[in-house]
Amino acid sequence: MKLLATLFVLVAVLAAIEAQSQVAGPLITPYPRSVTFGSTTGLLNPQKFKITTSSSSSILAGAIQRYSSLFFPFGNGAASSAPAATLNIKVASASETLDFGVSENYTISATTSSYTITADTIYGAMRGLETFSQLIAYTQSSNSYSIPFLPIVINDYPRFPWRGIMIDTGRHFQPASYIMHLIEGLSYSKFNTLHWHVTDTESFGAEVPNSNVTNPYNSVAVWSTADIQAIVAHGKSYGVRVVPEFDVPAHSYSWRYGAPDMFTNCPSYYNWMDQVPMSPASDNALDVVKSVFTEMSSLFVDSFFHTGGDELALDCWNEDPAVKAWMAQKGFSTVQTEQYFEDYFTTVLQSLNRTKVVWNDPYSNGVALAKDTVVHVWDSTSLMQSIVNDGYRAIASFDYYLNDQIPVSGQTHYEWQDTWQDFYGADPLAGISSNGHLVIGGEGCIWGEQADQFAVDVRVFPRALGISERLWSDESLTDVQSALTRIGALSCRISQRGIASGPLFPDFCLMPDDVADYLETPRSVLSREEVLSILRAN
CATH class of the missing domain: 3.30.379.10 (Chitobiase/beta-hexosaminidase domain 2-like)
Incomplete structure (x- = not known):
């Protein structure tokens, strides 16, 4: 019975191998x-x-x-x-x-x-x-x-000049050594951008010597200025740009030690601290932001700088008497207050010769963005169509959430890893009928609530290889079976290089240690023909 069970497994494996052999050529x-x-x-x-x-x-x-x-x-x-x-x-x-x-x-x-x-x-x-x-x-x-x-x-x-993966280290710290490891995996996959969501409500792990904002989970969970410089330099040596994101004015409560009055007092949102924004009535909040942006721009040398801007609770400002009085004095609505913040961030970045990237929320709220702003779209194709029709460059991420069980609405799979097919089929320009030239690329996003350095590799790879091909290769390339064979081969190859990229079908990925052991201790290995002969005999 054990022999028959083994043979049945061999039959399944061989059938899987046959299914992956449809590609002619390299x-x-x-x-x-x-x-x-x-x-x-x-x-x-x-x-x-x-x-x-x-x-x-x-x-x-x-x-x-x-x-x-x-x-x-x-x-x-x-x-x-x-x-x-x-x-x-x-x-x-x-x-x-x-x-x-x-x-x-x-x-x-x-x-x-x-x-x-x-x-x-x-x-x-x-x-x-x-x-x-x-x-x-x-x-x-x-x-x-x-x-x-x-x-x-x-x-x-490449089809698109911006091909990225976003990591979220505000929710879980990832050491500099791991971030550099991930950069290597991106380069092997022909991604060219690491979007580093450095901070969030929970932690501010970057060292900012001249600002009292560093607020890590733990004293060891900090990237020194030397760490950041090393990460950026490592990215350059692998052809991967490192674009930082310091999310403001919401998703920023970890900045609170920068100034005692930095944040809005709105008790009804204390269970959703991500949405609590900085206070426009603060005497120091904007100065702190300017100081952080200035210091970080000296370390992150890329010409783009992401300022977030997502999930801001506009009503929060109406709960704080000091902010409400400030808005009344200015004659501002809550949207005009958001405009006030975004205008300031733009002015600071322009003085630093940086181009601002924001999530689509300010645009959706009615904020008028500077025309050179790049809008990072997490919402939908229809919103991205409006954004490019208004003359803004856009980055697509709405179908590329690597932390989601169902990244593309309505498409489910028995095997979670098979969501790579959804990424592969999600073309950034699908449904875009005009101004498609303003869509400059896309990013896969791995949000960090349940992902640290021990989980990111296996959640990103090999599924992100579907995103990589969609952003690099010709849009006419849509054959999933062909892609499966090739992506399976690359997944094995980058695993041999130390990237924890898993399989998409039953197979065996030969590792360098396997070969070393095999050469040191020769053994009898059944060939495919010998396995087939055993199966036929039984």
């Missing part, structure tokens, strides 16, 4: 704009393989060193007769400037005798290195590496 995720390939396999000898470039960029040099190891995750392999080979990287510009809109275009040409990556920038070359890594196959039985499907020609570039 398994690349996100899928490039164009790929042509042949039928020749070229062997690689890691000890005779090198990567060269004439670029003077130290960042590209670091990426080359990194991928020199990532190309060959199972060591140098068995002795090989494969000839020496060189991957030559040609980059038009050695500039290391990483900002919104930097070119990530690249081409790959691979034959049995030559390998070339050509790119506009070092960041395009970095994307090319990741794709090249996905062309390399490892064969366990011979302990060897090869590139199948030669010759290969790839021309590639």
Whole structure:
């Protein structure tokens, strides 16, 4: 009976494997704009393989060193007769400037005798290195590496310039080392933006030396200025921009030590402290915000700065006599008071040469935003249509909530991980009939109420790979079965690199330690044909 049970499991596994074998050619995720390939396999000898470039960029040099190891995750392999080979990287510009809109275009040409990556920038070359890594196959039985499907020609570039994942460290602290680890996972998936929701009602963990606002969960749950600089620099070395969010004027109660009168007194909202806003009647609240934004802009060097603005309880201001008197003196309604705050935040960021990003709430409330403001839409496609029709750039997140059990309304799955298909099918431009050019991309969001550094990897990956392909690849690419095969392969590959990305179907993901153990202790392993023979005999 145990043998039959084992065989039934083998049948299920083999059936699953067969279901994932529908892709012709190399398994690349996100899928490039164009790929042509042949039928020749070229062997690689890691000890005779090198990567060269004439670029003077130290960042590209670091990426080359990194991928020199990532190309060959199972060591140098068995002795090989494969000839020496060189991957030559040609980059038009050695500039290391990483900002919104930097070119990530690249081409790959691979034959049995030559390998070339050509790119506009070092960041395009970095994307090319990741794709090249996905062309390399490892064969366990011979302990060897090869590139199948030669010759290969790839021309590639992203569909959207803003492709991000948002993490929430206001609800659960995530150490600097973990945030840098996550950045690596984003780069492997061709995301280019980490949106860091640094603070929220519960905690303010960033060190701000000249402002009395740091209010962490624990004395060790603090990012020093050196930590923040290291995270930003690590992002740059992986081609990932780090965009901070310091949420104001609501979702900010953790700022309360910055000034004694910073917050509105509205008892009916004390069970929903997220919604309690700063007080416009405070003598010091705006000065504290300016000080924090100024200090943080010196550490977060990206040209975009997210100020939140979501879930503000406008009625809260009417409960505080001091605020109510202030509004009466100004002749302001609650919406005009929100306008007062948003105008101030804009003025501060403009003085710091930063472009403001806000959640869609101020727009929805009727606040007039500066025209260069980017509106981050969590609400709906219809609202985003109104936003772009009014001339604002927009980022889509409404169908990309990685913490939700049902991220797209009405679509449920037996297996929670299968929600990757909903992300994959949620095109940012679906339902947008005009001004689609103002939709600059999207972000997957992993809110942190129930996610810390021990949970984020497995909740983000591999489901976010569906978002990555939707934001990178051509909009016509919609075949879920093809994507499943390729995403499954990338999920295994990034797991081999230390990202805790789980499976989407029954399979076996070979890990470097498995190979090391296998080589040290040779054992008999049934081939697929031998398994099928046993099944037929029974």
